[in-house]
Amino acid sequence: MDLQGLARGGVTESWMAGRGTQVTVRRTRVQDGAGLRAMVDALSRESRYYRFLTGGRVIDEIVAGLAAPGDGGVALVVVAPDEAGGQTIVASAEYVVSGQIAEFAVVVADAWQGQGLGRRLIARLCELARAAGLHGLRGDVLSENRRMLAILKGLGFASRRNPQDSYLHEVTLALAQPARSAQRLPADWFSAR
Ligand SMILES: CC(C)(COP(=O)(O)OP(=O)(O)OC[C@H]1O[C@@H](n2cnc3c(N)ncnc32)[C@H](O)[C@@H]1OP(=O)(O)O)[C@@H](O)C(=O)NCCC(=O)NCCS
Secondary structure (H helix, E strand, C coil): CCHHHHHHCCCCEEEECCCCCEEEEEECCHHHHHHHHHHHHHCCHHHHHHHHCCCCCCCHHHHHHCCCCCCCCEEEEEEEECCCCCEEEEEEEEEEEECCEEEEEEEECHHHCCCCHHHHHHHHHHHHHHHCCCCEEEEEEECCCHHHHHHHHHCCCEEEEECCEEEEEEEEEECCCCCCCCCCCCCCCCCCC
């Protein structure tokens, strides 16, 4: 895969997902708004809650943000062929930049979960953030979201219960360290961003 190409938006990466369908990851485009809305609206209540902390309708500004990660940010989607010969968005991941730190989140459509899409998207975000010279990635994960926490542990993230909110785990990855290092960040890392 050409990471620089993916960063610029020109290059995509395709592979065979777990159930034998060819899927493609690419940069999110402004025109993806309707596709992202459709994916978010079709999420199960649990997936919506895990990603957006609501079981209800996700507001338009939040969905628009999935395609507009701001200066220095990166947004990726995974698309799969649909029955009409088009492409459907089946996963979305992005990071927004705050100082030298990237704050990330990811969601995979329910029918596509457990096929490696989430892990691959997070790995790509880590690579892109590292290539951009960012110092670290952080995120908030609901403490009950064992799948997400297991994936992040496998990718080298450290996690701890958020001191301000026991329902959340704060997950961090120091990008200055080798890719799979599980080095814990200093306690004041949060405030030093
Ligand atoms: C969490 C999420 C992004 C993961 O993406 P995914 O494509 O489903 O996950 P993957 O297929 O890449 O990886 C699944 C891994 O989790 C593991 N796993 C699955 N269920 C698990 C569980 N209950 N506990 C621990 N590990 C679990 C699997 O064993 C697999 O690991 P393996 O590849 O080593 O076998 C996706 O499930 C999702 O969108 N969930 C709802 C929204 C969400 O939670 N977003 C994160 C918000 S911070």
